[in-house]
Amino acid sequence: MDQLAGKVAFVTGGASGLGLAMARAFSGAGMKVVIADIEDSALAAAAEEFKDANVEVITMKVDVSDRDAMEQAAVDTLAAFGKIHVVCNNAGVAVSGNAADMTYKDWDWVMKVNVDGVINGVVTFADRIRAQGEGGHFINTASMAGLAGVGGMSVYNTSKFAVVGMSEAMRQDLAPYGIGVSVLCPAFVKTNIYTSERNRPDALGGANASGFGQMDKEPAAEVAARRAEIIKNALPVEMFGEMVLHAIQTDEFYILSHTEHKEGLAMRGQAISEAFDTWAAWRQANNH
Numbered sequence: 240m241d242q243l244a245g246k247v248a249f250v251t252g253g254a255s256g257l258g259l260a261m262a263r264a265f266s267g268a269g270m271k272v273v274i275a276d277i278e279d280s281a282l283a284a285a286a287e288e289f290k291d292a293n294v295e296v297i298t299m300k301v302d303v304s305d306r307d308a309m310e311q312a313a314v315d316t317l318a319a320f321g322k323i324h325v326v327c328n329n330a331g332v333a334v335s336g337n338a339a340d341m342t343y344k345d346w347d348w349v350m351k352v353n354v355d356g357v358i359n360g361v362v363t364f365a366d367r368i369r370a371q372g373e374g375g376h377f378i379n380t381a382s383m384a385g386l387a388g389v390g391g392m393s394v395y396n397t398s399k400f401a402v403v404g405m406s407e408a409m410r411q412d413l414a415p416y417g418i419g420v421s422v423l424c425p426a427f428v429k430t431n432i433y434t435s436e437r438n439r440p441d442a443l444g445g446a447n448a449s450g451f452g453q454m455d456k457e458p459a460a461e462v463a464a465r466r467a468e469i470i471k472n473a474l475p476v477e478m479f480g481e482m483v484l485h486a487i488q489t490d491e492f493y494i495l496s497h498t499e500h501k502e503g504l505a506m507r508g509q510a511i512s513e514a515f516d517t518w519a520a521w522r523q524a525n526n527h
Contacts, residue, residue, distance in 0.1 A: 244270065295320070328402075376490075377406075377409065387507050424494065435451065
């Protein structure tokens with residue numbers, strides 16, 4: 240989709256961080272933008288930011304894990320702008336800690352947002368975009384944690400590996416309809432995901448449950464200090480909106496920002512390749 244002016248984008252988790260960077264880039268390219276988010280204060284700030292700009296941007300409060308809410312958001316988007324072309328399944332949350340310490344509520348919360356939220360975005364919008372016959376694009380926000388497992392990140396890794404695999408399959412499925420798919424896989428970025436438990440439902444543990452940076456049973460001050468150090472060394476969000484915009488225009492699949500992880504991923508690929516050789520030798524030695 241090289242011509243984006245006048246097209247319509249729907250961005251989940253759009254009121255801050257990566258989502259807001261996308262909304263800014265899209266509006267700057269002349270697109271109409273729906274900013275969907277669950278956090279009232281962030282939505283209010285985003286609405287204020289775009290209020291006096293000569294752009295078509297609206298905000299909606301949407302829980303991506305709620306299928307009815309996503310359906311209503313699609314209806315409201317069509318009512319406002321007539322069509323939908325670009326969907327950014329960007330909303331995400333994170334917890335960390337030893338896999339042995341993770342509870343069902345930890346797993347359920349992260350999967351509902353990070354996996355079900357993307358599924359809901361696809362089911363809600365894919366056929367609508369296909370039916371329009373004008374092409375389109377999905378941006379699914381995963382993570383470097385969707386390309387390599389990291390100790391202490393089992394729940395988050397699981398959710399983001401799912402998004403990468405889903406995106407790889409979607410790209411093949413939707414290509415015949417002129418619908419592109421990209422997967423965004425950043426490492427540490429200066430966003431609010433590190434305190435995402437602030438929006439954690441009470442039924443799934445609430446705001447005082449474990450969040451990101453809780454590697455063991457540590458005092459809150461130590462967790463806060465670790466988060467602050469991570470954020471200090473993280474990349475700023477500003478460039479990610481432009482990266483996503485470029486990926487849509489050029490139909491790039493992997494959006495990779497943190498080049499320091501290239502060698503580690505290559506080593507992972509090499510280990511997988513060597514495992515094929517190991518098991519081929521085992522089969523031959525054991526007459527299989």
